[in-house]
Every structure is written in C-alpha cells, then in structure tokens.
Amino acid sequence: MAKPAEKAFYRFLVLFFNCLLTFGSYFCFDIPSVLQEQFQGNLTCPNSTVVNGTVPNTTAECVEGLGMTPQEYNLLYAIYAWTNALVVIMAGFLIDKLGNRFGVFLFSFLTVLGSAIFALGSHFKGTGYLLPLMLTGRLLFGSGNGSLTIVQNRITAFWFKGKELALAFGLTLAFSRLGSVLNFFFTQRFEAHFGIQWTLWGGTILCVVGFLAAITVSALDKVGMKQLGLDGAIQEESRKVRVQDVRHLSLRYWLLVLTIMFFYNGIFPFIADASKFIQDKYSGYSQKEAAYIAGAVYDSSLVLSATVGILIDYVGLRGVFAVACAVLTLPVFALLAFTFVPPLVSTIWLGVTYSFAAASMWPSIPLVVPQATLGTAMGLTTSVQMIGIGISNLIVGQILGTKSSDAKIPLWRWQRMMIFMLANTISCIITSVLLNVIDHRQGGTLNKTTKRSAVQQPPAPPDRDPLLEGEEGQEEEASVRSPSINSS
Template identity: 85%
Template structure:
C-alpha cells in the first residue's frame, strides 16, 4: 500500500538535512578566534629568530606574531556577539512568528555571510585604528544573523518533528552544528600555519556562503511541504494572531527553563573561548594545535553523542531530571580544572558529555511548554537571555584574565578565578533546574514524559497548535 506516511517521514528528514546545514559554517566561524587566540593576541611584529606561529616550536618562543589584541579586546569579540544576540533575537523571534520561516532563513543567513566577510576584512588592517572597529562590526552582524538563524532553525525542526522524534531531530541538528565546531578545532590551526590568519578567516566566510545556499533550499522545501499538506494557509492565519503582548502569558516553567539554559551555557561557551590558551598556560607540554584539539573535545563529544542522546530522551522522557543531572555532573569539571592537574582532556570530554545531554533535554523542552504559534518569540527570548548571560560572562572572564597587555602567559591564579566563576554559574543552574522540576510536577509533569505522550496532552490543551496536524496522516493522504 502507498506509504504516504513513509513519504512524509522521508520529506521531514530531507528538510532536516538542509536545515542542519544552515548553521554548519557559522558554527565553524564562531570559534575560529578560540583556536587562534594567540594569533589574535599576538604581537604585531616579532624580532628575527623569536617568531613561531604553528604547532612547531623554534628559537626562544618569546614572540607570537598576530593582530596585537589585548585579552579584554579578544574577549570583547565574544561579548559583542552575545550582546548583539541578546538584543536582536527578541525582535527576530517575533518577526519569524509574524512573517514566517522562509523570511527568517534568508535574511539571517545573509547576515552571517556579511558579518563574516567584514570580520575577515578587518584582519587586513592590523596595526591600524580600523582593526578592532571592523572586526567588532563583523562580529555584531554575524551575531545578529547566527543567533536569529538558530531560532528559525529550531522553529522549523519543531514544526516538522513535534510528536515525531523531536529530541532526535534537535540532536541531529546540534550534531551538524557541532561538526562545524569540531572541524574548526581540528583544521583551523593547520590552515593558519600554512596560509595565515587572513586567508583562514576568509575560508570561514566561504562556509557561511554554504549556509546561505542551504537557506534557499530549505525555504523551497518548507514552502512546498506545507502547501502539499494543506497547512500553509493555516500557519499564515495563526501568525497573524501573534502579538508582542503574548510574552506576558508565557508560563513560569518556560522562564525557569530559560534561566537553566542561560546558567548552563554561561559555563560552556566562555570556557571554550579561552580553553586553548588555558591549557597551554597551566599544563606543560602542549603545543597550540594539541591544546586546540583538547579544547575542541567538548564539541567532539557532543558531535558523537547528540543524536543518540536525542533518541534516548525521546524514548524515556525525563527532560527535567536530565537538566538537573547535567548541572550536577558539570560541577566536577570546573573543580578539576581549577584545583587539580588532572589531564585537561578528561575535563573537556566530560563537559562535552554533559553539554550533549543538556542541549538535547533543555532546548526541545521549549516547544512542549509554549504554543507553536508563539514558538519563534519564545525561542528568541530564550536565546536573548542566554546571550545576555554569556555576554556578561565573557566580559567578567576578560576582566579576570587581565586587561592591560597581551601577555604570552596569563598567571595561574587568574585562570583559577575564572574556573571558580564557572562553578558559580553551574551551582545557579542546579538551583533553577530543581525549581523547574518542582513547578513542572505541580503542572502535570509534561517535561518528564515521553515526547509523544506529552504531545497528545498538549494537543488536548492547545487547539490552535498547528504542528500536531502533522502527527497523523491518513492512507488517502489527508491530515487527521
């Protein structure tokens, strides 16, 4: 018999594939500064015989030639990305709800291309007053696009997979994004050694162009798919009803979930941004390339585990429980880094595992506690709060690590203070995640049920939610 449902499944995963490619290149670009931190903070010129710029070491190792940024300026590259996201994604989420996914993927993927282009262009102005303003402008535009692009990516995933392997779909999306990050940590240092920092940044821009092409493809697939299912008009009608005032009706569970996400990510992203240099400063015997590999193990673990973790969470539920567990199990990571000399690879792999479970349990929980019609707005607010936290954390880390000069080696006590700050964020994450579980239990325990079970209950409570219309397809092709 004609497997109409099978055709829908095939189509959903085709949409998912191109949806995943949206952020592959931008995630590669995001952490290029982390891999090349010494080059960003390096001296503008080096005396003869003291220069080293790759994995090998020669001469006296006194000088690294680079762009001449201070630690504060370097961390500002991450802070401005986060602050831009915090402002832009609120409006972006609302516009996506009002104007649709196709509008979002086109505009925001274009902004990532424009931002990465200006960022790469800025590197050609080292030693001039134009370097920092150009690179900050590039990160600002890049952040405006990438954070907002993640919202529309999540909205598309939630629409096509709500009630159908939702955590798996989010896990696969995260794996593709993390693949970009992993490849960055594996190849960027080698590329820089061979071609220099300018061409390395331009290579990242090319990968962002790949995301723009994918945006065009996923727009076409989304339009054809919703039209084939007869849902295009329904979605447009629901979008017209979305108002900015709807924000005040978002439930307490949602806000506790948002704070849990923010505090957890406050420990992950600022750490990864400085991890490569931290490893070289604290532990002996690590080259820049080896340090970048170890720092990238956070993303390696996530790449390998995300899809499998998604399947597990779809099967057993317990999203709220996993949120608490991830926070608790992250505490030893920063304790080991702060107070011991246990090989750093242990901590980065460990953090990657807890990060995988956190991402697969926290973000897919948002569609379960808010209506589909306001999902873009909810995702935008969640991303905004997350980025506010990360932006503040990056500024604090920059202050902790020093602001006066691009010292070749940052004192160990400063790194220890940074790790204690990471621990404080993790403790706050434990408190908010426990509160989330308490409130969720009082309101039916949706987060700790399987996706399909909670989806059925949500369908009964939210008659205007359009995504469950995809859950069942009759043999004649009609939507039940």
C-alpha cells in the same frame, strides 16, 4: 496515496539541509578561540622569521598576530553575545509574524556579511580600523547566527514535533558541532600555511554554503506546506500573533530559560579561553594540541548528540536530565580549578554533559509554550542566554585582565575564572530543581516521553492556553491535523 511531504524521508531531507544552515557559522564562531595566540600575538617578530609561532635560534617565543589585548579579544565574544541578546527577541517575533522563509534568507545573509567584514578587518592590523571593523563583523555575524538558530529550531520543531523531536534536535546540534570540531582540528593548520587573513576568508566561504542551504530548505518547506494543506492556515495564524502575547509565557518557561542561561554561562566563556588556559596551566602542550583538547567538548557532543536524542525521545525525563547535567558538570570546573588532572578528562566530560543538556533543555521549549509564538519564545530564550554569556565574557575578561597581549596569565587568575564557572553551574542546579518542582505540579509534561505527552497531556494546561482570543478551536484542530508551528 500519501504525498511526499507526509513521508519520513521528506522531513529528514528537510532536516539535512536545515542542519547545514549553521554548519559554516559554527565553524566561524570559534575561530578566535583556536587562534587566540594569533589574535593576541605581536604585530611583528624579531628577525622577521616565524615558523609555527616560534622564532628560530632564539630562546623567546614570538607569535605574530593582530596585537589584541585579552580584554579586546574577549570583547569579540562579548559583542556577539550582546548582539544576540538585542536582536533575537525582535527576530523571533518577526519569524512568527512573517514566517521561516523570510527569516532563513535574511539571517543567513547576515552571517555571510558579518564574517566577510570580520575577515576584512584582519587586513588592517596595526591600525585604528582593526578593532572597529572586526567588532562590526562580529556584531552582524551575531545578529544573523543567533536568529538563524531560531529559524532552524522552529523548522525542526514543526516537522518533528510528536515524532523524533529530541533526535532531530540532536542531529541539528551534531551538524553544528561538526563545524566546531573541524574548526578545532584544521584551523590552526590552515593558518600556519596561509595566514590568519585567508583563514578568516575560508570561514566566510563556509557561511556561503549555509546561505545555499537556506535557499534549499526554504523551497522544501514551501512545497511541503502546500502538500500538507497548511500554508494558508499558518499564514492566517501568523497575522494574529502580537507582541503582548509574551506576557502569557509561564513560570515553567522562564525557569527553563534561566536553566539554559546558567548552563551555557559555564560552557562558552570557558571554550573561548580554553586553548590559552591549557597552555598556561599545563606544561608541554603546543597551541595545536591545546586546541584539540579544548575542541574535545565539541567532539563529544558530535559523537553523542544523535544517540542522546534517541534516548531522550524514548525515556523522556527531560527535567531530570537537566538537573543531572548541571550536577555532573560541577566536577569538571572543580578539576580544572584545583587539580592538575589532564585537561582532556575535563573537556570530554564537559562534552558529555553538554550533549545531554542540549538534547533535553532546548527541545523542552516547544512543550511549554503556545505553538503560535514558538519563534518569539525561542528568541527570548536566546536573548537571555546571550545576555548571560555576554556578561560572563566581560567578567572573564576582567578576571584574566592584563594589558600585555602575549603574557602568560597567572594561575591564580585562571583559578578564579573556574570558580566563576562553578558559581554559574550551582545556579543552574537551583533553577533546574525549581523547574522540576513546578513541572510536577502542572502535570509533569517535561518528564514524560514525547508520545505519552501527546496522548496524556490535557488539551490546554494552565501555561499552554492559546495566546490569541478565540483560537481554542483552531489550536485543537491543528493539533489533530499536524504539529502546527508556523513554518511559512
């Protein structure tokens, strides 16, 4: 009789709570994007009366807020990215060494702590404590959220490798993006009624929900490992992981990392400023409408992620999809830079290419790295990705740079920003083409379906040799028994 952990319902139950890990943190991540006017708004407004950002009986619009400059606002995103870049490398190694249960508790707690300090900082507007507290909060939040995503992907890869891997990654992304979508739909309304401070505290409460999910998924993972008889073997494998193993990661892996970095360089910095861009360039959009349009990137991703995951599991061609996503993203930034086509067209289009990119690129990592060091590989990937995004956010801040917190940014500055996004997308095309060339020379693993790869792929192609001396037999045994990614 099959044990519960061997049945499909069990792994999908693990997946459900695993998805909830980052629901709240993804909601919190883009709160500044929705409330950019409030973050950069005036400390006080005339007549002490503000209704939805407009002062009655005056011709000038006044938004009461925290008084940040555009550079300070973009620094909130940059420090998140830089923190990820520094923390996730060690976090990935620690997860490989100490297991998922250690990581899931620590990093979900950091998201709660970071979001709480970020919310606390908003109570000190007009003082010298505002920016340091909010940057500290984003720093802790970033160190937790980026690392938590590694644990989340690692758990998903263990339970679904060789089965519905792209579907599982797609559903994980969909749940995360549900948090982002709800943020774009409800945060501005909530802030209009309760103010920015209570809005930020509401995000903290959602992070607490993620912490409760962490407790649940940890328990399910522990019980499942014992039922599968893998707990002891995986712990033994973890003790053999070494930092030096990084040098064995292949050229194919690093090209995949660069492809991910350049693609996301065009996504996240754009979304961070999209709401204000829409209001500055296109006439007739309120802050609420601009937030809805910017959030359409996540709306499309939410709707398509599961379907795209099923498609990619069936047809494979992950490398081909990576190239296609980059090529099809070029027109998005071209339209935004050089035309006045309604911005909703571009944000929906970007959401579609983003869905295919996320479902094809990230699930490719377990296929090109040794299983014992998947956490370290995920950490390195996230680190490089966040270094790129952090640099991009700083460059965007300089391109848009103005010392006035509420001034309308000239269109020529926005155009330069979109050209910068185009440059990143072109770089993504180059690296993804090279990735396909190298992959073709090494057996074409990325462009096979999951089931065919499992059957046809040689036991140890050049870039998937076991990193640990003397583990060849162990890895072959584990691959027959179960997908042996450390999940202790």
